[in-house]
Amino acid sequence: MRVSKEVAEAIVRRKPVVALESTIIAHGMPYPRNLETAKALESAVREEGAVPATIAVVDGEPVVGLSEDELLAIATRKDVMKLSRRDLPIAVGLGKWGATTVSATIILAAKAGIEVFATGGIGGVHRGAEDTFDISRDLPELGENDITVVSSGVKAILDLPKTLEVLETEGVTVLSYQAPHLADFYSQDSGLPVDYVARTPEEIARIVLARRGLSIKGAILVSNPCPPELALPREKIDPVIEQALEEAEKEGIHGKASTPYLLAKIVELSGGESLEANVALAVNNARLGAKIAVALSMLKEEGE
Ligand code: PSU
Ligand code: MN
Numbered sequence: 001m002r003v004s005k006e007v008a009e010a011i012v013r014r015k016p017v018v019a020l021e022s023t024i025i026a027h028g029m030p031y032p033r034n035l036e037t038a039k040a041l042e043s044a045v046r047e048e049g050a051v052p053a054t055i056a057v058v059d060g061e062p063v064v065g066l067s068e069d070e071l072l073a074i075a076t077r078k079d080v081m082k083l084s085r086r087d088l089p090i091a092v093g094l095g096k097w098g099a100t101t102v103s104a105t106i107i108l109a110a111k112a113g114i115e116v117f118a119t120g121g122i123g124g125v126h127r128g129a130e131d132t133f134d135i136s137r138d139l140p141e142l143g144e145n146d147i148t149v150v151s152s153g154v155k156a157i158l159d160l161p162k163t164l165e166v167l168e169t170e171g172v173t174v175l176s177y178q179a180p181h182l183a184d185f186y187s188q189d190s191g192l193p194v195d196y197v198a199r200t201p202e203e204i205a206r207i208v209l210a211r212r213g214l215s216i217k218g219a220i221l222v223s224n225p226c227p228p229e230l231a232l233p234r235e236k237i238d239p240v241i242e243q244a245l246e247e248a249e250k251e252g253i254h255g256k257a258s259t260p261y262l263l264a265k266i267v268e269l270s271g272g273e274s275l276e277a278n279v280a281l282a283v284n285n286a287r288l289g290a291k292i293a294v295a296l297s298m299l300k301e302e303g304e
Contacts, residue, residue, distance in 0.1 A: 003112050004065025007053045011113050014300065016050035016293030019064070019109035019117040019147075024282060025071075026056075026080040026099035027260040028120065029275060030267070035075035037279045041118070041286040048290030053114060055105045057083060060095030064112045074099055082256055084137045102149070103141035106219070110145045115208070115296060117147055118289030120282040121155035121185040122221070123259065124163030127245065132254065135166065142219040143170030148208050148296075150289040152281040153183030153190060153223040156241055157262045160190050167221065173211060175204060176223040177288060183225040186232045186266075186277045194223060201288070205295035209303075224288050226281035232273060240269045 003011070010017045020041050025034045038054065045052035054066040056074050063070065074080055074097070081091050083098040085107060091098035100108060102122050109117050123136025142149065153176075154163045160182065167174055176182060176194040184190035198204045208220055225231070244265040248254075253261045266274045 001062040001064065001108065001111060004053070004063070004067070006051055007065035007112070010051040014297060016290065016297045017053055017114050017116070018045045018050050018286065018289040018293050019105060019114045020045070020052055020054040020286065021102060021105040021117070021119050022054060022056040022066070022074050022099035023082055023101045024120050025075050027082050028263055029278065030264070031076055033275060033279065035072060037282060038071050038075060040279070040283050044283045044286040045118075045290045048287055048294065050290035050293045052286070053109070053112070055100050055108050057081075057088070057091045057096065057098035057100065059097065060092050062088070062092060062108050064108055064114070073097070082260065084256070085141060086137070101138065103137040106141045106145050106147055106149070110147055115148060116150070116289045116293040118150040118282075118285040120152060120278055120285065122149065122151045124154045124158040124160070125166055126258065127157070127159045129159060129162065134254070134258065139163070139166045139170055142167070142172045142221060144217060145219055146212060146217060148204070148220045148222060148292060150222045150224055150285045150292065152185050152226050152285060154185070155259070156185040156187065156237065157245065157259070157266075160184060160192055164192060171216070171218045173207065173220045174223065175207065175220060177204070179223070179225045183223045185281070186226060186237045186274055187234045188225040188228065188231045198222070201291040201295040202299070204292050205299050208292075208296060209299060222288065222292065224281075224285050226277050227284050230277045230280040232270070232277050237266075237270065237274065240266055240274070243269055
């Protein structure tokens with residue numbers, strides 16, 4: 001695994017670092033908006049005083065902290081695999097390019113010693129999972145690794161109540177940031193309960209340190225709603241999601257192709273509005289991730 005010089009130095013000096021995933025870039029958004037978003041995510045992390053570490057597999061090498069050229073390649077190459085835990089050995093063993101999902105990003109970020117990771121929306125239990133068994137590897141990965149993941153709740157294409165049940169089984173602490181309920185990705189409020197509504201990044205950092213102090217393995221998931229200016233009301237986006245799900249069914253899309261297909265279909269059917277919401281929420285999450293990383297660094301310094 002290659003860790004960029006800037007990221008490695010920050011980790012050694014215990015400076016705040018925020019991991020960013022690459023599937024959202026390679027398979028979650030169209031070019032050129034994906035590349036612009038990748039850069040905007042990194043800038044947002046820097047503006048809040050942390051170092052960004054975008055993660056991917058480059059020519060078979062897991063990289064933590066992509067260079068600008070590598071970011072461009074991930075955003076434009078047609079041969080970039082979508083890597084979940086199970087796919088990582090294939091990409092590394094055979095020298096391929098791969099974008100890491102939440103699950104693979106968690107694995108590599110945790111190995112590098114990064115404590116905070118920001119994404120758009122995590123994967124979860126798909127609608128109809130009682131028949132398809134389609135449950136994202138993101139959920140057990142959250143159960144197994146000590147990391148704090150900031151996301152706009154759970155992607156709205158999923159079954160949110162079932163996803164919350166699996167998160168509970170996995171022992172993941174689910175917090176929301178300054179919002180009463182779990183976020184539902186493009187819109188702001190799923191109406192579903194979280195374990196605690198956090199008022200400040202420092203509160204979140206205290207909970208992270210307490211969990212570690214108790215030696216409870218597994219993640220803390222921080223739900224951060226889409227910024228109100230670009231959030232799409234449920235009445236507007238729900239029918240679009242329904243239609244996208246119907247078209248996926250008709251086309252026989254399933255397995256790992258499902259999420260990228262649905263996100264792209266929703267962009268098309270919403271006339272691009274869902275893409276703007278997705279960009280805005282991801283950047284907002286990167287910003288909050290950095291604030292939490294900064295708060296964690298400060299608390300740890302105080303504790304020394
Ligand atoms: N958030 C986004 N867009 C995305 C994803 C998250 O705003 O494309 C990606 C993440 O990489 C997540 C993946 O892990 O979607 C889920 O894929 P699946 O449902 O196949 O596990
Ligand atoms: Mn799946």
